[in-house]
Amino acid sequence: MTLTNPPENKIVITDTSCFILLKKINALDILHLSFTHVLTTPEIAEEYGYPLPVWIIIQPAN
Structure with a gap:
C-alpha cells in the first residue's frame, strides 16, 4: 500500500481496538x-498481546 501524499508531521495515539481491527484485516x-x-502506552501494548512493529512508540501517558 502506498499513499499519494506522504505524512506531514502527523501524530496519532492509538488504543487496543485500533490495533486489533487493523491486525484482523492485515493492515x-x-x-x-x-x-x-x-x-501508544505500555498498558495498551500489553492488552493488545502481540508484538508491535518497531515504528510504534510505546511510552507512558503523562
Whole structure:
C-alpha cells in the first residue's frame, strides 16, 4: 500500500481496538503510512498481546 501524499508531521495515539481491527484485516502498516508518529502506552501494548512493529512508540501517558 502506498499513499499519494506522504505524512506531514502527523501524530496519532492509538488504543487496543485500533490495533486489533487493523491486525484482523492485515493492515497495521496503514498507521505507519498515514502518520509520522504512532504512539501508544505500555498498558495498551500489553492488552493488545502481540508484538508491535518497531515504528510504534510505546511510552507512558503523562
